[in-house]
Amino acid sequence: MAKEIERAGIPVAHICSIITISQTVGANRIVPAVAIPHPLGNPRLPPEEEKELRRNLLKKAFAALQTPIQEQTVFS
Amino acid sequence: MGDASRNREYRIVHYVNQFFGGVGGEEKANCEPFTIQGPQGPGRLLEKLFREEKADVEIVATVVCGDSYFAENQENVLRELIPVIREYHPDLVVAGPAFNAGRYGMACGAICSSLQPLGIPAITAMYKENPGLDPYRKTVLIVESANIVSGMEEAIRKMVRLGIKILRGEEIEFPKAEGCFEQGIRKNYFHAEPAVGRAIAMLLRKINGDPFETEYPIPFFDRVDPQPAIADLKGITVALVTSGGIVPTGNPDHIESSSASKYGKYPLEGLETLNSRTHQSAHGGYDNTYANDDPNRVLPIDMMRELEKELGFKPHPWYYATVGNGTSVDNAQKFAKEIAVEMIRDGVQAVILTST
Numbered sequence: 425m426a427k428e429i430e431r432a433g434i435p436v437a438h439i440c441s442i443i444t445i446s447q448t449v450g451a452n453r454i455v456p457a458v459a460i461p462h463p464l465g466n467p468r469l470p471p472e473e474e475k476e477l478r479r480n481l482l483k484k485a486f487a488a489l490q491t492p493i494q495e496q497t498v499f500s
Numbered sequence: 501m502g503d504a505s506r507n508r509e510y511r512i513v514h515y516v517n518q519f520f521g522g523v524g525g526e527e528k529a530n531c532e533p534f535t536i537q538g539p540q541g542p543g544r545l546l547e548k549l550f551r552e553e554k555a556d557v558e559i560v561a562t563v564v565c566g567d568s569y570f571a572e573n574q575e576n577v578l579r580e581l582i583p584v585i586r587e588y589h590p591d592l593v594v595a596g597p598a599f600n601a602g603r604y605g606m607a608c609g610a611i612c613s614s615l616q617p618l619g620i621p622a623i624t625a626m627y628k629e630n631p632g633l634d635p636y637r638k639t640v641l642i643v644e645s646a647n648i649v650s651g652m653e654e655a656i657r658k659m660v661r662l663g664i665k666i667l668r669g670e671e672i673e674f675p676k677a678e679g680c681f682e683q684g685i686r687k688n689y690f691h692a693e694p695a696v697g698r699a700i701a702m703l704l705r706k707i708n709g710d711p712f713e714t715e716y717p718i719p720f721f722d723r724v725d726p727q728p729a730i731a732d733l734k735g736i737t738v739a740l741v742t743s744g745g746i747v748p749t750g751n752p753d754h755i756e757s758s759s760a761s762k763y764g765k766y767p768l769e770g771l772e773t774l775n776s777r778t779h780q781s782a783h784g785g786y787d788n789t790y791a792n793d794d795p796n797r798v799l800p801i802d803m804m805r806e807l808e809k810e811l812g813f814k815p816h817p818w819y820y821a822t823v824g825n826g827t828s829v830d831n832a833q834k835f836a837k838e839i840a841v842e843m844i845r846d847g848v849q850a851v852i853l854t855s856t
Contacts, residue, residue, distance in 0.1 A: 425835060425836040428833050432840030435850050439853070442606065444631075452726035453726065457855075459572055461789070462797040463798060478803045482800050482804065482807055485852050486733060489852075491729050493726045
């Protein structure tokens with residue numbers, strides 16, 4: 425889906441748990457997530473820290489969208 | 501463990517995930533690797549069919565690991581498991597079949613691919629759309645299986661046929677004849693018919709509208725060049741998409757928990773956050789406990805709202821969701837094309853897509 429939306433002309437930041445799958449399907453801006461059942465959270469953290477973690481991941485995705493790239497790039 | 505005494509002619513180690521290893525379903529996908537003596541689950545059929553074909557094999561051990569645990573700790577798991585497998589002195593390692601299970605396919609491919617350089621032959625089987633195929637097809641002989649588990653016996657029969665050839669050191673035929681995916685290896689051989697005759701015969705078939713098969717398929721790499729970066733986030737419309745199955749409570753569009761045939765479009769207007777009453781996960785491919793407790797963990801609406809103020813972008817008032825669990829590539833492409841048309845119409849300039 426990331427690839428098809430990008431093909432249509434819209435840049436996509438893909439926040440995902442399994443980087444290798446994202447690379448295989450052809451996403452260009454890849455942001456590694458936390459874990460499969462909770463990509464943008466961590467139930468083991470206190471709520472405030474978990475929000476901070478989510479905020480940072482999302483900020484990373486926005487930074488990826490603002491970064492010029494020539495090829496598939498993982499923003500870890 | 502490590503006992504290399506031979507009750508049978510050939511020793512096999514089998515790799516399976518938590519489901520086929522008898523540990524449990526998605527709720528056990530975080531299971532750490534462990535080893536069972538002898539065959540387990542599909543390993544029993546594997547051993548039986550090998551022996552039916554007069555191959556004197558013994559599955560000496562079954563190595564099991566949870567799909568999520570493997571995917572999230574691949575390097576560590578391989579570092580732990582490869583020496584364990586080696587100690588059994590296997591003549592062959594069989595992984596899967598993984599069908600269309602993505603994490604399982606990646607795990608099977610990674611294990612086989614790590615064993616080959618050590619001189620331990622390893623084979624697996626998966627469906628043609630399994631994401632584990634592309635990264636590993638060049639280094640591993642991968643048998644083509646059906647997408648669902650009802651194809652178990654057929655897949656195992658093919659693996660047995662191939663496995664016997666490897667065990668006996670017989671020549672492996674061309675991938676198609678072996679029921680495998682092509683590895684992209686060129687092999688010279690003498691053809692009874694000179695090329696010119698074959699070319700003319702092929703051309704005539706083509707002219708007559710008869711089926712014909714090229715002798716040299718051109719590899720097709722479908723890549724999309726990255727779009728230019730967004731210069732300034734201020735004022736641009738950013739849309740959220742997820743393959744993690746976050747839908748309004750009750751799943752109003754009845755998006756399937758696996759092999760989704762549709763996607764949904766849901767409003768975000770006026771929503772400051774998601775919670776366990778407003779939204780849920782419809783995804784059948786991961787343990788939903790954490791996403792149902794707090795759907796922001798998959799679709800981060802709470803932080804989109806915070807960052808909206810901080811960074812000055814405009815969140816698109818709709819989000820799109822589907823379930824990325826064994827969903828066919830054709831369907832995923834179709835969904836995304838339709839979504840993109842709407843987004844362009846609505847002035848969306850950037851997308852954040854979240855996947856579990």
